[in-house]
Amino acid sequence: MIKHIGSFVAQPVFTVAAIRQIEKRLFAAERDPFAVMQRAAQMLFKHIAINWPDSQHFVIVVGGGNNGGDGLLLARLLKQAELNVLVLDCATTERRGDALKAFDLALADGVDIEPFDALRVCVGSVVVDGVLGIGARLPLDDVLCSVVDWINRAKRAGASVMAIDLPTGVDADTGYAQAYVAADITLSMVQPKIGHVLGVGSIASGRLVNESLGSNALLSAMSEEDRSSLAVASFSEQIDWFDVAQLAKHKPCPRFADSHKGRYGHVAVFGGDHGYGGAAIMASEAAAKSGAGTVALMTRGEHVAASLVRNPNVMAFDLAHERAMSLGIRKDTVVVLGPGLGREEWGEALFHRVMALSLPLVLDADGLFWLAQLSDASLPEGSVITPHLGEAARLLGWRIDDINRSPIEASAALAKQYACVVVLKGLASVIANPQGQVYIAGKSEPVLSKGGSGDVLSGMLGATLAYYKTPLEAALMAVSWHNYAAGEMAGKRGVHRAQPYDVLEYLD
Ligand SMILES: NC(=O)C1=CN([C@@H]2O[C@H](COP(=O)(O)OP(=O)(O)OC[C@H]3O[C@@H](n4cnc5c(N)ncnc54)[C@H](OP(=O)(O)O)[C@@H]3O)[C@@H](O)[C@H]2O)[C@@H](O)CC1
Ligand SMILES: Nc1ncnc2c1ncn2[C@@H]1O[C@H](COP(=O)(O)OP(=O)(O)O)[C@@H](O)[C@H]1O
Ligand SMILES: [K+]
Structure with a gap:
């Protein structure tokens, strides 16, 4: 695998x-x-x-x-x-x-x-x-x-x-x-x-x-x-621990001398309701800096200029524009859905519209909130969900403390429930697939305990999913690199000053 x-x-x-x-x-x-x-x-x-x-x-x-x-x-x-x-x-x-x-x-x-x-x-x-x-x-x-x-x-x-x-x-x-x-x-x-x-x-x-x-x-x-x-x-023959310290030898999406941008896939990040543009901008920047071939940010018109100023390499589309979907989506697109999506009508409508595309998804944040509202949800093949403890509790109908006490069972249960790869985020994260494979990756990096760290991870995961195509591998790479780069960043910039998107400067 x-x-x-x-x-x-x-x-x-x-x-x-x-x-x-x-x-x-x-x-x-x-x-x-x-x-x-x-x-x-x-x-x-x-x-x-x-x-x-x-x-x-x-x-x-x-x-x-x-x-x-x-x-x-x-x-x-x-x-x-x-x-x-x-x-x-x-x-x-x-x-x-x-x-x-x-x-x-x-x-x-x-x-x-x-x-x-x-x-x-x-x-x-x-x-x-x-x-x-x-x-x-x-x-x-x-x-x-x-x-x-x-x-x-x-x-x-x-x-x-x-x-x-x-x-x-x-x-x-x-x-x-x-x-x-x-x-x-x-x-x-x-x-x-x-x-x-x-x-x-x-x-x-x-x-x-x-x-x-x-x-x-x-x-x-x-x-x-x-x-x-x-x-x-009972649900897994082997649980492996992924030593992130070894990762320096493997870039998140290694590049080939004879390649072109098409080799590295296209990531479309959907999100950024009023007030939450930063989450979607960070996720799209993370996808680009992790090595995606091309990245499109699909958001509210008010965030377009901010994104272009910060990341001119990321295409930015106003979802109110009638051709936005056709311009921002290609057939080999990996979708990141959730950062800054919000819990209002705009986010709900966008959630359903994007789910209907049936493209491989990284579903995070408010994307998981809307997923939990569905009584019977099936995700497109090759998708990954990235809940933290609270989101996992909502999806499973468990108490947060139960997830904390049984993180491996919880991630395995979610992987079965949604037939997808699950990243249960925490100090170390648990990565599970429906076949019962379970990995633990990462270690405590308090510099990551800041709003926005999850948005950055979801963008990184969009890039690795577009690159590897195999969701388990993509999740392992993104989680491990996120954690490893955080360690490097904390050492060089200090835990207080460093911001979640600064992690992206430590991926090489
Ligand atoms: N695996 C191997 O090959 C090797 C293992 N080795 C070593 O053996 C260790 C495992 O030893 P272990 O099985 O005796 O268990 P251990 O952790 O000492 O605890 C049991 C004792 O504690 C007690 N007790 C428990 N909870 C309690 C509580 N809340 N409050 C109060 N008491 C409590 C319990 O009491 P009882 O249940 O009898 O009332 C019992 O007396 C292992 O961790 C490693 O260090 C090495 O020698 C090399 C080879
Ligand atoms: N103390 C910590 N040690 C290691 N990783 C952490 C720590 N705190 C947070 N993280 C990581 O940071 C990310 C936070 O995600 P999330 O809670 O969704 O944040 P947000 O919603 O603010 O973006 C997860 O990948 C989590 O594993
Ligand atoms: K001991």
Whole structure:
């Protein structure tokens, strides 16, 4: 499916259910399953030595499960290296199995283990979160909330925080979190989880490092059929994370030396009711600067001059003009419908008029408002919709919080409902198609939290859709480039001064 851009920038992320299955196989392959936890501790020790070679004082906060077990074995290694280590124990249930074995070993080695006390002053320059990993039941109760708060306070007071496997409080399957540890580094065990790269989890994890503990070899030795039996999710065989940092090597719409403008397609942006001309102008500018061959802005007459002054390369048509449609539309047109469309009669009429053209659509903003009013809508083949959480909630009839808690299910449901590719926008965005393929792309870029960022994305997506023709690929490219360019822009111009359309200066 990913034909043009190569799949090497995508890597699978897993659900807890899938990790548990890998775990079983990993244990079966070992003579002593406890060796896996010991390896985990060695990896933690290694990454501590790499990141904090001069630190002498460590506090390891542990829970009663295997996440705490990893922490206790790490404490033992730190003690053996003659470093100062204190374990704060917040387990509320009796330890069993490997976690108990780890506790006994740490105790036998003279590791200082004391009950967690929220009033205690942190004595470590590095705090390790070994409270909960993939076995967490959420939401956290008050006691665990105070543990999380204690770790975050230690960080604010200057300590560095390393999370074992997953920051405590983050839902491993969705990245959803209420109270959570904000880690500087997370050392993921076995394979990366969805919660590391999606939602609040993508921020809470800090810098993500994975240690496979032998599972890479195990996964690559598995047959295709066997791998798909891992049941990553009921609706999808594999969920991939798209590393936008790799994208610098791939332009959004690469150009060929022997090409002409017709190769890169035509984008027509419809929108810009009274007061909202900027949204449509930004979208058309974004389509042009992302590499579309030709771009037409189809809008109210009052916005035409503004667009021509700003972007003379974009044709601008007054929709009140009777020949506007025939002049602005070609047979290979990709339509961007929604930026500044408005919720008045003008927008409604335009929505229906454009839908009737049956051209591949990028449907965004108020285009999605009008779509939600239809009881039975089918979109032209090759279309993409780009809802944010609120728009997705309206389209599905879910609450916003439900979308937030289940972003992958929500995007998959929308992809089925409208038989199109969906971009559920967020800190990281979820891209899904009706065949059950799911990608996560992007990372937190607060510079994008400004009105107009979505309009720019929809224009970029118009250009990539005209170029690639395959909507999934087009969506991946546009979302990733939007996010990547935002990172570059924030670094060079600062998060306050930079405006949504400035992103377009960082596409090359
Ligand atoms: N996968 C692998 O191959 C490898 C995994 N490894 C490591 O194991 C970790 C998974 O370990 P895990 O399964 O023991 O789960 P974990 O996250 O420690 O939590 C379970 C414990 O916490 C408790 N508990 C849960 N929620 C709670 C709450 N809200 N409030 C209070 N208590 C709560 C729960 O209590 P219970 O349910 O028994 O009442 C139980 O005691 C994984 O993240 C990684 O670090 C590595 O060793 C290497 C190989
Ligand atoms: N903090 C953030 N981190 C990463 N991306 C963000 C952030 N805030 C917003 N975005 C992105 O910016 C865009 C905002 O879209 P939208 O909410 O439709 O904005 P608007 O309607 O104002 O144009 C989306 O692509 C979203 O993923
Ligand atoms: K943890």
